[in-house]
Amino acid sequence: MSYKTIAVILQSKEDAQRVLDCGVPLAQAWGAHLVGIHAEPIPVAYSAAVGFPDVGVIETATEAAAERTKEVETLFAERMKGAEQSFEWHTLTSFSGDSAYTGATLARAADLVIAAQRNPDWATDDAPNIEGVIYESGRPVLVVPYAGPLTRAFGRVLVSWNGSKEAARAVFDALPLIVEAEATEIFVVDPPEEGDETGASASSLAAALARHGAEVTVATEASEGRSVDEVIRDRVAATGADLLVLGAYSHSWLRQLLFGGVTRTVLHTMPVPSFMSH
Structure with a gap:
């Protein structure tokens, strides 16, 4: 593919x-x-x-x-x-x-x-x-990104996962890149309480990608007062990811235009290439 x-x-x-x-x-x-x-x-x-x-x-x-x-x-x-x-x-x-x-x-x-x-x-x-x-x-x-080196191949992919249909769309749109990558991490910010579907869907997603031959792991992290986009940016740096994959506008475009949001922050400040779908 x-x-x-x-x-x-x-x-x-x-x-x-x-x-x-x-x-x-x-x-x-x-x-x-x-x-x-x-x-x-x-x-x-x-x-x-x-x-x-x-x-x-x-x-x-x-x-x-x-x-x-x-x-x-x-x-x-x-x-x-x-x-x-x-x-x-x-x-x-x-x-x-x-x-x-x-x-x-x-x-x-x-x-x-x-x-x-x-x-x-x-x-x-x-x-x-x-x-x-x-x-x-x-x-x-x-x-x-407007600055910094550009890689010719994406070796480490970070998937920002919130269980939304936009996130699912982005992941499978990015499948050709994920399959070719050396490693892909599905990253969940503020994992929900036990029994919530988001955590289960992250594991199911990892299994689905693995069936395509991708090397996938799942990680979670609590925001502890930080904004979600800040947590994602820190995780990109910590893992050495050279590609971020996320669903765009899982909240309304108007809401993000008026109040900000992860999508708009990524579009303006993320230091690595970002793969987005809506």
């Missing part, structure tokens, strides 16, 4: 390099077709003082969008030429100009989507809306 179609979300030249550093080796290893997706905003017609659309502003915005597209497409084409990889390229437009959200429809035809975590030093427009593609594409998304 492997991924045969991989969509890469390339919002700008700032994030494109890291996404391709992750996506190209994976595509080569699996013999996958790589789909490059980049979007630009539709120029907005501003009115001049006399009440007519300011053509100069529209022309300037159009030229800037064309230049950004050329930069990203050239970077993508050069990497594909060097990799001798099967690929295709899509330039899209939308009011937002967000490559992730705008490209969600195209991404639905991919086995896996790869996008970059937002670098806090980037301008807002350079950050793809990963939440949008996770929620709208229906496909698993591999989020590449």
